[in-house]
Each structure stands twice: as C-alpha cells, then as structure tokens.
Amino acid sequence: MESFFGRYKNPLVLMAVLFVQVIGLATQVKRPSDPKMPNSPGTRLIRVWAVTAFTPLERAFVGTGHFVRESWHNWVDLHGVRKQNQELQAEITRMRMDEIRLKEDAEQAHRLQALLGFREKFISETVAAQVIGTSGSEQSHVIYIDKGSREGLRPDMAVITPDGIVGKVKDVFPLSSQVLMISDRDSGAGVMMEKSRLRGVLKGNNLGEMQVDTVMADEKVEVGEQVIASGGDRIYPKGFPVGTVTSAAPDRDSGAFLIIKIKPAADLNRLEEVLVVTKMADQTPAAATNEGHTHAADMLEQRLPAVPKTEPQPGTSAQPGGEKKKTAETPEVKKQGANSTTPQAPSAVKPKAPPKQPGSTENPPQ
Amino acid sequence: MSVAVTYTSREEIEVHKFSWLVSVAVPLAAVFIQVFFPVRVKFLMVFDLPLLVTIYFAVARRKPIAGLITGALVGTLQDAFGHHYIGLNGIAKTIIGFLASSLGVKIDVENPGSRFLMTIGFYLLHQVILAGISVALVGVREPWMWGHTLITALANGLLAVVLFVALDRLRVRG
Numbered sequence: 001m002e003s004f005f006g007r008y009k010n011p012l013v014l015m016a017v018l019f020v021q022v023i024g025l026a027t028q029v030k031r032p033s034d035p036k037m038p039n040s041p042g043t044r045l046i047r048v049w050a051v052t053a054f055t056p057l058e059r060a061f062v063g064t065g066h067f068v069r070e071s072w073h074n075w076v077d078l079h080g081v082r083k084q085n086q087e088l089q090a091e092i093t094r095m096r097m098d099e100i101r102l103k104e105d106a107e108q109a110h111r112l113q114a115l116l117g118f119r120e121k122f123i124s125e126t127v128a129a130q131v132i133g134t135s136g137s138e139q140s141h142v143i144y145i146d147k148g149s150r151e152g153l154r155p156d157m158a159v160i161t162p163d164g165i166v167g168k169v170k171d172v173f174p175l176s177s178q179v180l181m182i183s184d185r186d187s188g189a190g191v192m193m194e195k196s197r198l199r200g201v202l203k204g205n206n207l208g209e210m211q212v213d214t215v216m217a218d219e220k221v222e223v224g225e226q227v228i229a230s231g232g233d234r235i236y237p238k239g240f241p242v243g244t245v246t247s248a249a250p251d252r253d254s255g256a257f258l259i260i261k262i263k264p265a266a267d268l269n270r271l272e273e274v275l276v277v278t279k280m281a282d283q284t285p286a287a288a289t290n291e292g293h294t295h296a297a298d299m300l301e302q303r304l305p306a307v308p309k310t311e312p313q314p315g316t317s318a319q320p321g322g323e324k325k326k327t328a329e330t331p332e333v334k335k336q337g338a339n340s341t342t343p344q345a346p347s348a349v350k351p352k353a354p355p356k357q358p359g360s361t362e363n364p365p366q
Numbered sequence: 367m368s369v370a371v372t373y374t375s376r377e378e379i380e381v382h383k384f385s386w387l388v389s390v391a392v393p394l395a396a397v398f399i400q401v402f403f404p405v406r407v408k409f410l411m412v413f414d415l416p417l418l419v420t421i422y423f424a425v426a427r428r429k430p431i432a433g434l435i436t437g438a439l440v441g442t443l444q445d446a447f448g449h450h451y452i453g454l455n456g457i458a459k460t461i462i463g464f465l466a467s468s469l470g471v472k473i474d475v476e477n478p479g480s481r482f483l484m485t486i487g488f489y490l491l492h493q494v495i496l497a498g499i500s501v502a503l504v505g506v507r508e509p510w511m512w513g514h515t516l517i518t519a520l521a522n523g524l525l526a527v528v529l530f531v532a533l534d535r536l537r538v539r540g
Contacts, residue, residue: 010430014464017438018457025453025503043452050446058402065406133447136400137455138411138518139496139508140448144401170449180449185508206508269408 048173051144055176058132059146066130123237125279126160127151131271132176141184141208145274148173156235158277164241164265165189165229166274177276182242183208183268190232191242191262193221199230202242202262210243212260213251219258221248227262237280241265382426383538392533393419393440401447412518414489416440418526420459421488422533424466425475437463451504458495462488478527485526489519 005012028043077084129151133144147153149172157169159179167181180187183204191202191212198219200212215221225245231238243262251257384392396415404411420440424433441459445452466488469475475484493515500506 010464010468013431014434014460017434017460021438021442021453021457021460022503025451025457025499028451028453029504046442046452047446050443054398054401054447057398061402062405131405133401134404134411135448136397136404136411136416136444137448140450142447142449143405144447178449184449186449206511207514271405 044171047171047178051173051176051178055132055144055146055173058144062130062132062146122281123277123279124281125277126275127153127278128273128275129177130273138208139206141181141187141204141268142170143167143179143181143271145177145179145276146175147276148175148177150174152278153177153276158236159274160237160240160277161266161271161274163267164243165236166266166268166271168235169276179274181208181268183210183264188233189236189242190230191227192230193245194226194228196221196225199232200260202227208268210262210264212262213257215258215260217250217256217258221245221258221260223247237277381428384423384426384536385538388536389423389436392536393423393436393443397440397443397447400444412521413525414492414522415529416444416455417459417462417489417492418485418522418529419533420463421466421485421526422530424463425470425484426533426537428467428470430464430467430471433463433467434460435463437461454496454499454504457499458492461495462492465491478531481530482523482527486519486523489522490515493519 127147129145129147131143132146135142143166145159153169153172155169155172159166159168165182167179167184167187169177170180171178181204182189182202185204185206187204189202190199192199196219198215198221200214202210202212204210212227223245227242227245229236229238229240229242236242243264245260246263247261248258251259393416396419400413400415420433420437423436424430427433437459438456441455441457442452444455444459448455466484469484473480475481497508497510500508
C-alpha cells in the first residue's frame with residue numbers, strides 16, 4: 001500500500017488539488033446569484049483578503065506617481081501660463097455668449113417638460129475616486145477604485161467620467177470597490193441613439209469592444225451618431241454620453257439585427273479618476289417664469305395652442321428661471337478625496353445652468 | 367535564437383532551490399504587477415506574469431507537487447481580482463505547474479530557445495484549459511480568437527526569455 005502512494009504520489013496530489021478546486025467552482029456556479037450579494041461567503045472572503053492586502057500598496061504607488069507627475073507638471077506649466085491665460089479668457093467670453101443662447105433654449109425646454117409632467121433621473125451626489133488597479137486579465141474588464149463602503153458606495157452605483165459612462169460598482173470592500181466596465185462581456189447598459197432615438201442594450205466582448213445587437217436590421221443607424229444612456233437600466237443617468245457609432249452592419253448569422261459597434265465616449269484604457277454616482281434624484285423640472293423680461297421662447301410658448309399657461313407658484317418667481325439653483329458646474333474629476341461633487345446633468349437631458357452655491361454638496365430635488 | 371530541446375537523464379539535470387522569501391515574494395509581486403500596471407498601460411494586460419512565474423518555478427524546482435501547489439495558489443490569488451468564479455485560473459495553473467515541473471524533469475529547459483517554445487506551448491495549453499473549464503464547468507462558451515491568442519502567446523514567450531534570466535539570479539547558490 002505504501003509503495004502505491006509512494007509511486008503515484010504526484011498524480012494523486014494533483015487529483016486531490018484539482019478535486020478541491022472543482023468542488024469549489026461547482027459550489028459557486030450552483031449558488032443562485034443575488035445582485036445584492038454577488039459573491040458567496042467563501043469567495044467573498046478570498047476577494048476581501050486579496051484586495052484588502054493589495055489596496056494599500058496600490059494606493060501608495062498611485063499617490064507617489066501623482067505627486068511626482070503633478071510636481072513636474074506644475075513646474076513645466078509655469079512656462080506657458082500667460083499664453084494659456086489669454087486663451088482661456090477668450091474661451092470664457094465665447095462660452096458666455098453660448099450660455100446666453102443655451103439658457104433661452106433650456107428655459108423653454110424646462111417649461112414644456114414641467115407642463116408635460118416629465119420625471120427624470122438627475123445626478124445628485126457623486127464621490128470622486130482614483131483608479132488603483134485592474135483585474136490583470138483580458139477576460140475580466142474590471143477596475144478597482146480607492147473608495148469603498150466607508151465612503152458610502154454600494155453595488156450597482158453608476159461610475160462615470162465627465163466624458164461618459166464607465167461602468168457600475170460590482171463589489172464593495174471597506175477601502176476599495178470593484179467596478180465592472182461597460183466593455184466587459186458580462187455588463188449591459190440601456191442605450192439610445194441620440195438622433196434616431198433607437199433603443200438597445202450595450203454589451204462588451206472579450207476584446208473590450210462594445211456593441212449593440214438588439215436593433216432591427218431595417219433601421220437606419222449612421223456612423224458617427226452619438227449614443228446616450230437611455231436610463232432604462234435604472235443605473236446610468238439618462239442622457240449621459242456613452243459613445244459614438246463606428247460601424248453598423250447586419251448580423252452575419254441571423255441578418256435580422258444590426259451589429260452596431262460603439263467607441264466609448266470615456267477613454268476606458270486610460271482611466272485615472274472617476275466619479276461614482278451615489279445619489280440620483282427624481283426631479284420634475286420646474287416651470288421657469290420671468291418677470292419684466294419677455295424672451296423669444298416665452299412668445300413661442302404663448303403661440304403654442306396645445307400648451308396651457310400655468311399659474312406661477314408663490315415664491316418661485318423671484319429669479320428668472322426656476323431651475324437655476326439646481327445643478328451646477330461641469331463635473332470636475334480632481335483630487336477631492338471623498339468630497340462629493342455635483343456634476344451637471346448632460347446637455348442631452350438637462351441644459352446648463354449657473355453654478356450652484358459654493359460649499360453645497362447636494363442638490364435637493366425640486 | 368538557438369533552439370535546443372534535448373532529452374537528458376535525471377542525473378544530469380540540476381535542481382534549483384530558492385529562498386522562502388523569493389518563493390513568496392516573486393509570485394506576489396507578479397500578481398501585483400499584473401493587476402496594477404495595466405491601469406496606466408493597458409497593453410501590459412496581454413502578458414500573464416503569474417503564469418510565467420508558475421512555469422519558471424515549476425521547471426526550476428522540478429518537483430511536481432511544489433509546481434502544482436504554486437500554480438494553485440497563484441491562480442487562485444489571480445482569480446480573486448477578477449469578477450468571475452474563483453478557481454478558473456487556479457485549476458488551469460495547477461495543471462500547468464504540474465506539467466511544467468514534469469517536463470523539467472525530462473528535458474533541459476535552460477536555454478532561451480527551449481524556454482521560448484516551452485512558454486508558448488504552456489500559454490496555449492493554459493488558454494485551452496481555461497476555455498474548457500468555462501464550457502464544461504461554468505457553462506459559458508467564449509469565442510476563440512486564434513489570431514489574438516497566438517500573438518499573446520508569442521509576446522509571453524519573448525517576455526519569458528528575459529524574465530527567466532532575471533529570475534535565474536535569485537537562485538540559491540551552492
């Protein structure tokens with residue numbers, strides 16, 4: 001008997017180790033996946049230990065890298081700061097002109113939306129986070145961020161940059177979180193073509209490419225068309241940029257659907273800082289009222305036969321545009337630690353408004 | 367690049383040893399680099415450093431049990447950072463660790479040519495095992511991309527030639 005185990009010791013140990021791992025894998029596969037508890041206790045324990053052990057090291061590396069890079073950039077930037085200042089002044093002037101024009105359109109849109117009773121999701125609170133790691137595997141398009149349950153993060157929160165959506169929080173640890181990117185094959189996001197308003201589900205693949213394959217082949221989708229979040233998944237804020245159509249061709253297998261390839265709006269290959277949307281607010285845009293001024297938009301509204309005129313609410317007519325105190329500056333993803341920021345709703349959904357009061361971290365729904 | 371894969375008797379093959387610090391720190395460093403560096407340089411994700419380290423230690427030690435246990439631990443740790451089931455890489459690297467150490471007993475894998483070919487072979491086998499586990503145990507069928515897999519196998523083979531020379535310096539002398 002002893003000679004048998006001695007002779008076949010290596011294969012026996014191999015089979016034993018494989019058996020244990022296969023049983024462990026089968027247990028995970030059999031367990032029904034709960035969206036609120038994506039990992040079984042055993043696997044979660046392994047993940048928590050591994051991620052918690054590596055997170056301080058990753059933070060230290062990222063912090064050191066940022067310090068060195070910013071020190072260098074600060075020194076280099078001084079050379080061109082005068083010229084850059086002049087350019088920025090010119091840009092501010094141009095943007096002010098644009099803002100006046102956009103404000104007109106925005107106020108008109110808000111009035112009409114209020115009259116029609118639209119209720120939409122707006123970003124109310126965000127937490128800025130730094131990307132500190134990846135899965136290290138091409139089969140798993142996930143990133144790790146340096147904010148976790150201590151900062152109030154929970155699974156299924158949207159992760160964005162000012163350019164577009166990035167993914168959603170999948171697993172939360174005390175000091176870090178795992179984010180499943182929209183380019184992963186297991187992810188899905190409700191999207192909509194900005195012009196044609198065609199809806200579909202965005203999915204990724206093993207190469208990190210993104211595509212929509214639920215649009216009928218007889219629909220017309222133009223290359224270069226912007227793709228925005230439809231809000232149907234109740235994760236990503238409606239109207240937020242997703243990407244641009246790079247190609248649209250009928251599926252070779254069935255031919256019934258289009259394969260629409262999407263280039264992501266956010267640069268998913270070079271993510272350094274992201275925003276986690278920790279709070280979404282259901283908001284009904286208030287009707288804008290103006291005293292003493294008559295805008296072209298108001299005149300247009302009066303001429304619309306199907307739109308009844310509303311009575312202004314007491315106390316809401318002090319400022320032109322009842323929406324002005326809501327939403328705010330363009331989301332700036334900077335080193336703000338766990339400070340909340342209030343990014344602006346995307347222009348496709350909600351136009352720009354003046355900056356909110358400094359120090360405020362939350363926009364109460366109106 | 368010279369390619370010399372020669373059959374050698376057991377007595378001729380040298381069994382290398384490593385300090386416990388190297389045995390622990392190098393696999394951990396490999397996993398850390400694998401999950402950290404692609405944040406800035408996405409291209410680095412084509413490399414599978416934990417696999418290369420598993421192959422190296424298995425071949426150098428020439429002990430199948432040590433090789434398979436190294437593969438199991440490194441693979442499981444690697445799985446912990448993904449979002450898939452834990453065990454996919456663990457099983458695949460266990461088998462690779464066992465086979466690499468068994469191969470190290472039979473043939474000389476010290477020269478760059480044989481290391482290059484050996485790594486390409488084990489990388490492809492690793493991908494086949496991963497795909498097999500996905501289909502048979504998890505029930506997920508992923509499209510097999512031959513071109514991409516061959517290119518990444520070549521890239522890993524080239525990296526292995528350089529990496530293994532560096533790791534050779536960590537052997538315990540005498």
